[in-house]
Amino acid sequence: MVNAAKPKDSDYVSPNDGGCWFCCRKGDDEYGAMLFDSEFDTYLHESCLRRELKDNPQNGEAQVMKYLIE
Numbered sequence: 471m472v473n474a475a476k477p478k479d480s481d482y483v484s485p486n487d488g489g490c491w492f493c494c495r496k497g498d499d500e501y502g503a504m505l506f507d508s509e510f511d512t513y514l515h516e517s518c519l520r521r522e523l524k525d526n527p528q529n530g531e532a533q534v535m536k537y538l539i540e
């Protein structure tokens with residue numbers, strides 16, 4: 471199945487290994503600074519969280535993490 475949003479395998483980092491919960495990439499780069507959420511014990515990009523809240527406000531995980539940017 472083709473999914474254009476899927477990162478290249480070489481870029482993929484599991485959230486368990488410090489990758490972003492939403493995009494599975496690691497590091498502060500063009501995707502923005504990383505935040506740490508203690509609810510899910512995961513790192514995530516601020517930009518990814520903001521995008522998720524905007525594009526998919528029904529996402530319960532994003533709603534739980536919303537406190538990080540408020």
Ligand SMILES: [Zn+2]
Pocket residue numbers: 490491492493494495501514515518
């Ligand atoms: Zn991300």
